[in-house]
Amino acid sequence: MLIFFNLKIRFFIDIFAQNKIFVMKKLLAVIGPTASGKTDMAVKIAQMLDTEIISADSRQIFREMTIGTAVPDNDTLNKVKHHFIQTHSVTDYYNAYKYEQEVLTLLENDIFKRKDIVVMCGGSMLYVDAVLNGIDYAPDRDENLRNELWTRFEMEGIEPLKEDLKRLDPFYYSQCDLKNHTRIIKALEVCIQTGKPYSSFRTGNVKKRNFEFFRIPLNMERSLLHQRINLRVDKMMESGLLLEVKSLEKYKTLMPLNTVGYKELFEYLDGKTDLQTAVELIKRNTRRYARKQITWFSKEVNNSWFNPLTDEEKILTEVERISKL
Numbered sequence: 001m002l003i004f005f006n007l008k009i010r011f012f013i014d015i016f017a018q019n020k021i022f023v024m025k026k027l028l029a030v031i032g033p034t035a036s037g038k039t040d041m042a043v044k045i046a047q048m049l050d051t052e053i054i055s056a057d058s059r060q061i062f063r064e065m066t067i068g069t070a071v072p073d074n075d076t077l078n079k080v081k082h083h084f085i086q087t088h089s090v091t092d093y094y095n096a097y098k099y100e101q102e103v104l105t106l107l108e109n110d111i112f113k114r115k116d117i118v119v120m121c122g123g124s125m126l127y128v129d130a131v132l133n134g135i136d137y138a139p140d141r142d143e144n145l146r147n148e149l150w151t152r153f154e155m156e157g158i159e160p161l162k163e164d165l166k167r168l169d170p171f172y173y174s175q176c177d178l179k180n181h182t183r184i185i186k187a188l189e190v191c192i193q194t195g196k197p198y199s200s201f202r203t204g205n206v207k208k209r210n211f212e213f214f215r216i217p218l219n220m221e222r223s224l225l226h227q228r229i230n231l232r233v234d235k236m237m238e239s240g241l242l243l244e245v246k247s248l249e250k251y252k253t254l255m256p257l258n259t260v261g262y263k264e265l266f267e268y269l270d271g272k273t274d275l276q277t278a279v280e281l282i283k284r285n286t287r288r289y290a291r292k293q294i295t296w297f298s299k300e301v302n303n304s305w306f307n308p309l310t311d312e313e314k315i316l317t318e319v320e321r322i323s324k325l
Contacts (some may be wrong), residue, residue: 025107025212029132030042032217033225037308041308042214043166061086090257100130107211144190145189
């Protein structure tokens with residue numbers, strides 16, 4: 001009996017030593033501002049770990065947008081399997097909550113069954129946060145209602161909408177940026193569509209995950225980052241961004257197209273500005289977005305950034321350390 005017991009204990013010790021049970025899955029998030037080298041570094045990390053990449057880019061997910069969203073080229077995509085790259089249409093209603101649910105389902109039902117560690121790569125703050133910490137439920141959009149609210153805003157201005165919000169959700173009204181008509185319209189849309197205050201959906205609770213997650217934050221000296229952003233925009237224009245925008249003109253009122261690199265060129269096509277000014281606005285607005293990303297991610301990483309141009313060895317050493325935890 002004692003021999004049988006000792007053999008049984010030995011069996012479980014051997015299984016544990018081989019990491020076949022009790023393995024906590026890991027998600028490694030490569031984050032940072034646009035043009036900071038996230039894609040190249042994520043590919044190197046994924047190759048090192050023999051794993052796959054989940055894109056956390058809220059624009060690269062749309063199949064009609066390629067040049068202006070800096071979708072990785074085919075050579076890069078062929079090096080490592082990528083998920084959530086050009087998988088949805090701009091005509092689909094999509095948000096961070098839907099992204100959270102789809103990523104968690106993919107991890108649980110597919111990738112984590114094959115891999116112990118997965119790389120996530122992207123700079124879309126809400127998308128990253130949705131997967132790591134969770135995001136409040138958001139009801140599907142009612143296009144007719146949204147169009148009606150936007151028409152009211154264009155015809156009547158923001159004041160009547162503010163009054164409606166004050167009546168339907170006084171709590172959110174007291175906290176909302178009342179100069180931001182986009183947020184007011186979004187809140188009203190939820191209030192009217194669900195019959196509940198928008199604030200009732202904003203719990204702010206951090207959701208517990210059944211995997212560990214780690215952040216690899218990338219950044220570099222500001223002037224160099226700005227130089228890389230400007231160069232990227234120039235290359236986009238050389239690669240045919242204007243033609244891509246022209247091909248999407250019929251969708252320009254949709255939310256996915258209300259984004260840097262597209263909205264500026266739509267204004268050019270509408271005769272509101274000249275092409276040179278539109279390109280300079282793309283560069284300026286991209287730099288502003290990069291600053292916003294840095295501010296957002298700094299809260300989570302305590303300004304402890306890796307420079308991918310000089311710290312590659314440090315990054316890969318940190319990745320190796322995390323993989324062995």
